[in-house]
Amino acid sequence: MSTPPGTKGRRVALVIGAGSVKCAAALGLLKVLDREGIAIDMVVGCSGGSLYAAFIGLGVGATQAEEMTRRLWTRELTKRRHYPSLLRAMLPQLFPFQESFGLVDDRLILQRLQTAFGDHTFEEARIPLFLTATDFHSGEQKVFSSGRLVDAIRASIAIPYVFRPWSIDGRLYVDGFLTDPMPVGVAIKHGADVIVTLGFESPYQRKSTSVLRFAFQLSSIMSNNLLRANYAFHNLAHHTEILPIIPQFRESIHLFDTDKIPYVIEEGERAAEQQLPYLRRLLAASER
Amino acid sequence: MEIRSDKRGAVTVVSIEGSIDGTTAADLVAALRGQVTAGNVHLVADMAGVDYTSSAGLRALLETVKEARQHGGDLRLAAVRREVLRVLELSGFTSILQVYPDVDSASASYPASA
Numbered sequence: 001m002s003t004p005p006g007t008k009g010r011r012v013a014l015v016i017g018a019g020s021v022k023c024a025a026a027l028g029l030l031k032v033l034d035r036e037g038i039a040i041d042m043v044v045g046c047s048g049g050s051l052y053a054a055f056i057g058l059g060v061g062a063t064q065a066e067e068m069t070r071r072l073w074t075r076e077l078t079k080r081r082h083y084p085s086l087l088r089a090m091l092p093q094l095f096p097f098q099e100s101f102g103l104v105d106d107r108l109i110l111q112r113l114q115t116a117f118g119d120h121t122f123e124e125a126r127i128p129l130f131l132t133a134t135d136f137h138s139g140e141q142k143v144f145s146s147g148r149l150v151d152a153i154r155a156s157i158a159i160p161y162v163f164r165p166w167s168i169d170g171r172l173y174v175d176g177f178l179t180d181p182m183p184v185g186v187a188i189k190h191g192a193d194v195i196v197t198l199g200f201e202s203p204y205q206r207k208s209t210s211v212l213r214f215a216f217q218l219s220s221i222m223s224n225n226l227l228r229a230n231y232a233f234h235n236l237a238h239h240t241e242i243l244p245i246i247p248q249f250r251e252s253i254h255l256f257d258t259d260k261i262p263y264v265i266e267e268g269e270r271a272a273e274q275q276l277p278y279l280r281r282l283l284a285a286s287e288r
Numbered sequence: 289m290e291i292r293s294d295k296r297g298a299v300t301v302v303s304i305e306g307s308i309d310g311t312t313a314a315d316l317v318a319a320l321r322g323q324v325t326a327g328n329v330h331l332v333a334d335m336a337g338v339d340y341t342s343s344a345g346l347r348a349l350l351e352t353v354k355e356a357r358q359h360g361g362d363l364r365l366a367a368v369r370r371e372v373l374r375v376l377e378l379s380g381f382t383s384i385l386q387v388y389p390d391v392d393s394a395s396a397s398y399p400a401s402a
Binding site for chain 2: 232246277282285
């Protein structure tokens with residue numbers, strides 16, 4: 001990233017919440033911060049946001065990150081079913097159920113994550129990087145800050161019912177949104193004074209026409225309420241400044257609408273521009 | 289940020305211009321607290337001129353609401369801009385604060401005997 005080193009005074013964190021392809025709005029936000037010379041002291045990502053947090057942490061520029069997303073996140077990812085899971089769900093007497101359950105064959109996503117991030121580790125990040133997932137057995141938030149990025153991202157995007165939970169060091173992890181879709185608490189815990197956060201509410205289905213859509217609808221209801229509850233708590237319980245950047249999408253953005261990434265980035269940039277005067281003032285006040 | 293107040297019978301309308309954030313929240317709390325201390329506990333915040341609120345702004349609003357309610361009054365919001373309303377919704381504030389489309393309806397929401 002081309003931002004100059006540390007903003008004097010306050011530690012600035014960027015938190016990118018869950019939101020699938022909408023998380024690309026982080027690249028628009030990054031462009032604005034870069035242009036203004038506002039340095040980020042740490043970056044936190046959850047679910048889809050973990051991809052962009054990792055790109056930013058590694059210093060991948062906005063244009064390159066956009067290209068990488070287009071190659072990584074395509075509709076083919078969900079084309080192949082994970083038949084062992086289907087059989088275990090439908091015929092548990094013949095095929096005993098296993099917790100490693102997901103309806104989609106995850107080999108392609110894993111292969112693409114490997115292509116994008118290789119064997120890069122958290123330790124190689126230029127700025128402190130934190131990615132969140134959820135411990136399947138304890139239900140607690142897991143914050144990854146060391147080890148292979150591919151593992152942490154794969155755990156963070158383990159969308160319930162879609163991708164199988166991911167095992168790391170003997171623990172099973174599912175999507176980070178299940179504990180906090182916009183994990184500003186992680187940034188607070190690690191000493192951020194100013195948190196610029198991108199958050200998205202999950203879209204609701206007009207009509208649930210399949211079991212999976214029905215499950216998505218329930219998941220959206222729960223995660224949106226969780227988002228609001230956690231956000232309210234963090235706003236009121238701490239003295240950290242939290243600046244929400246909430247892009248307004250005029251078009252509906254679906255899970256694999258990668259062709260809309262330029263538009264998503266544009267809206268992220270626009271939303272960031274709106275908050276810029278305040279962010280500038282806040283950082284200037286802390287330098288006085 | 290600019291804060292102006294206007295007494296309309298038993299209701300005090302506080303008009304706020306600018307952003308409610310970490311650099312301005314203390315001024316807003318002081319102004320609103322001053323109204324409550326002076327016995328003006330039926331407050332309407334005219335938010336038409338507020339273009340942004342951060343977490344500090346949310347804390348300022350909540351602090352005033354609590355104080356006004358403890359004294360038998362309330363703080364009600366009027367004419368909240370869409371982008372500010374999104375933040376209030378996201379933080380669950382619309383479930384604890386009464387929000388009205390304009391100052392007149394917010395003022396009229398208080399009983400005539402207030």
